[in-house]
Amino acid sequence: MRPRVSVQDSALRNGNFSLRIDPVRSEDAGFYEARVAYNTEVQGCQVELGVITVTLSPPSPVVENEPLLLSCNSSHQASLVETCWFHNGRQVPTSGTFCSLHGALSILRPAMSDAGSWRCQLRYSDNKIISATYNLRILGFDGPANPVVYAAAGSAAD
Secondary structure, X not given: OXXXXXXXXXXXXXXXXXXXXXXXXHHHOEEEEEEXXXXXXXXXXXXXXXXXXEEEEOOOOEEOOOOEEEEEEEOOOOOEEEEEEEEOOEEOOOOOOEEEEOOEEEEOOOOHHHOEEEEEEEEXXXXXXXXXXXXXXXXXXXOOOOOOOOOOOOOOOO
């Protein structure tokens, strides 16, 4: 996993033997065990790393009015019960231009207003709730509703 993992040597003296993984990948999910021996004493711990991913299809950049699919997947083993999507903090109704199915959200005609923070929230049969955020960027025209620009003769116009 090198060079994505690190242990802060200076923190070991204070009893902190944390492992840092950056960036985390889907295949990093699983159990991790640490053992520390000091003099005659051995201490250990075991943690499980769960990974959630949000993917975009087709990949960035997204062009305005071209359909896209945001998919949300987790390494959690229980059965998926419910998926909710939030755009800029507000829950998205799955009707009209937004369609949600099995952890995925389809946007049929993305507009510039659909750019921003998208969060998927997965609820499982064991009542565990897991969420992740994706920052969606959309290429398109973000100008006035009426795209008529007036410029004085002899001046520049953008």
